[in-house]
Amino acid sequence: MAVYTHSVYVDPERCTGCTNCLRRCPVEAIRIRQEKAVINALKCIDCGECIRACKHNAKRASYDKLSDLDFSKHLIALPAPSLFGQFNHLDEAEYVINGLLEMGFKEVYEVARAAEYVTDLTRIYLNSPKAKKPAISSACPVIVRLIKLRFPTLCDQLVPILPPYELAGKLARERALREHPELSPDDIKTVFISPCPAKVSWAKSIMDGQTVHVDYVTSMNDVYMELLKKMKRDEDCNGNVVSEAGIVGMSWATTSGEAASLMNEGYLAADGIDNVIKVLDDLESGTLSEINFVELNACSPGCVGGVLAPTNGFIARLRLQNLRKSSGMVVKPNDIADIEKGDRLKGGVIPPEYIESDAFTYMPEGAPNMLAMMLAMKKADALAEKLPKKDCGACGSPTCKAFALDVVNGDAQLSDCVLRSQMEG
Template sequence: MIVYKHSVSLDADKCKGCTTCLRRCPTQAIRIRDGKACINPNLCIDCGECIRHCPYKAKKADFDQWDSLDRSKFLIALPAPSLFGQFANLDDTDYLLQGLMDLGFNDIFEIAKAAELVTDYTRAYMQRMGDAQAPFISTACPVVVRLISLRFPTLRNKMVPVAPPIELAGKLAKERALKEHPDLKPEDVRTVFISPCPAKVSWVKNTPADKECYVDYVVSMSDVYFRLLSKMDRKKTPKVTSESGAIGMSWPSSGGEASALMNDHYLAADGVENIIRVLDDIEMGHFPDLKFVEMNACPGGCVGGVMTVENPYIARVRIRSLQRYMPIVQNRISLQEGEPIPREILTVEPGEYSSAELLNADRAQSFRMMSEIERIWKLLPGMDCGSCGAPTCRAHAEDVVRGESSLDDCVIRMREQLKALQKEDGKGEES
C-alpha cells in the first residue's frame, strides 16, 4: 500500500479542542481526543476546510517558506491564475508579472498558459473516447482526485487523465529554461508554484516515486501577496508580457474550465459537500446527458482557496475585468484527426482504492460490528453535539465499536443517567 502524504496538520499548542473543525470536516476525518483535534490520515483529503474555519489558527499547511527558496538556482515562478484576482486596481497582468521578476525570479511560466493547453488536450481526449464513458471528470483539483479514489471507485474510469496545469506548466517551464540557457544544467532549474491551497502541496508530495515531479517548491499565495504588493509599481513599464489568454484566466473561477471546452453539456460544482452530492448522483446515473464535470473543492473555485487573501467573489470579478482586454487564447495544440495524445501528457492515475471506511477485513466480523453500531446508535441522543469528540452520534457509535472511544464519552447520556439516579435517590428518601 502507498502511504498518502498530507499537507494539513495540527498545531497542538494552539488547539483548544473546540468542535469547529469536527463539524466542518466534509469527510468526518477529525476527532477530538484528549482535548486536541486528531486528523485521520486515511480519510483526510487535504481540502483545507479545517484551516479555513479554525478560530484559533491551529491547523496549518505545510508550505515551503519564502526564505527557504535556494537563490543560487534559476528560479521560475509558476503563478496560479487566482493570484491575479487578489489585487485591487490591477488593470494589466503584466504589472504583476513584472513584480514577480522584481522579487528575484529568473523567469515566469503562467499556470493559465498551461491551462489553455490542458483545455485543448482534454477536448481531444473526450473526442477520442466518445460518449460511452461520459461524463468525464476534471482532475485539475487534487482534492477531487483523492476523493474519487477513496470513495467513488466506480467513477475512476471517468477521470480525465490529462496532466493538470501545474504539472504541465512545471514541465514546459523547465524545458524552456534549459533551451534558452544552454549553460544551465537540469539541477540548476527550480520551479516555484504560487498556490491558493494546501492540496497542491499534497499533490507535489505524493508524486509517485517512478515519476518526475516538475514542481520543486510550493509557496502560499498569502505569503507572496504581501511581498508582491510592495514590489508592484505602476509607474514602471513592465518588461515582461503575459503569455496567457482569457481562456486560461477563466480557470480559477468555478465553471471556467468547463466553459473553455466549448461543450454545453457540462456541470461545474464547488465546495466539497456539493461535490460529494454530485458524485453520488453521477454514480447513480442521474445525469444521462452530461459530457463533462468540473469540480473544485473550494467555494467559487480556486479563487476560494484557503491561502488566498481576497474574497472569492471579488477576485472573480477582478479576473473577469482583466480578461476583457486579453486575447481569447494564446496557446493552442492542434492534433491531426486520429493522432494520439502524447503519452507524457496522460499522466493522471487514480490512487489505490481501499475503502478507508471498512470496519473489518473479515466480512463476518464487520457484520457483527455493524449490528453493534446500530444498537449503540439507538442509545445515543441524536443531538450531534460533538462533545464526545466525534462529529455525529452515528460517528460516535462507530468509534465505540471500533474501540476508539467509550459510550460514556457521551455527556448527554451521562446527564440523563445522573438525573435518573437522583430521581431514584429522591424516591428512596420518601419511603
C-alpha cells in the same frame, strides 16, 4: 510504497478543543482526543474547511516558505491564474509577472498557459472513444482524492490528463533546458504559487511510478505580500515581459471557466465541497447520464476561493473579470497539431494512485475485509440507535453515528458519551 503527505495539520498548542472544526469536516476526518483536534490522515482530503472553521488559528497548512527557496538556482515561478485576481485595479497581467522577476525568479511560466493546453487535450479526449462519460475533471486535487477514497467506482471517469500546475512545471522545465543548455536539470527548480493546501499535498506526495514536475509549492498569501513591495504599477513593463496566457487559461481560476472553455454544451460545473459531494452522489447513482463533462471545485467560487489566497474569492473573481476586460485579453490559440502528435504533453498524465483505498471503510484492526467492515457497520448502526441522537460532538466524534463506529472500532469508549451517562444516571 509511497505515503500521502498532508499539508493541513493541527497546532496542538493553539487548539482549545472547541469542536468548531469537527462538524465542518466533510469527510468526518477529525476527532477531539484529550481536548485537542486530531486529523485522521487516511480520510483527510486537504480541503481546508477546518482552516476556515477554526477561530483560534490552530488548523494550518504547511508549504515551502519563500525564505527557504534557493534563489541562486534557476527558479521558475508558476503563478496560478487566481494570483492575478488578488490585486485591486490590476489592468495588465504583466505587472505581476514583472514583480515575480523582481522578487528573484529567473523565469515565469503561467499556469494559465498550461491550462489552455489541458483544455485542448480534454477536448480531444472527450471526442475519443475511450472517454468514459460523464468525464470528471481531475484539476482539483481535493476532488481527485475524494473520488479515490469515497467514490472509487467513479475513478475511471476522471480525465487522465495532468492538472495545469503539474503540466506547467513540466513545460517550464523543458523550456528552460532547451533555452539554457548551460544549466543542468538539477539547477532548474519549479515553484508553484498555490491558492490551496491540497496542491501542496499533491506535489509532496510522490506516488510509486509518478513523476512530480513541481519542486516547491509556496503560499499565495506569502507571495502576495512580497509582490506588493515589488510591483511597479507606475512603470510600463509591457516592453520587458509579455503574458503568454489568454482569456481561456485565466478563466480557469473561477468555477465554470474550465468547463465553458471546452465549448461542449453538455457540462455541469459545481463548487463548494458540500455541493460537490451531492453531485458525486448523483454521478455514482447514474442519474446524470446526459452530461458529458463535470467540473468540480472544492472551493467557492473556484480556486480564487482557496484558503491560501489573501483576497475574498468573490472579490478576486470580479477583479479577474475586470483584468480580462481592461487588458483586452483574447483567446490564444495553441498549436493543436503539436499537441495531437506531441506525446511530450501527454506523457505521465495519469492522476496518482493513492494507497489508502480502504480509508473510508474504517475497518477494525486485523479484519481488513469487506465482510468485517459490514459487520462493524451493522454493530455500529445498532449501537447508534441507543445513543441520544443529538450529534452534540461532546464525545469528540462529529455525529452519534460516527461515535458508534468509533466505539465498535475501539477508537472511543461508550462512557465518552456524556449525555448517555446523564440519561442513565
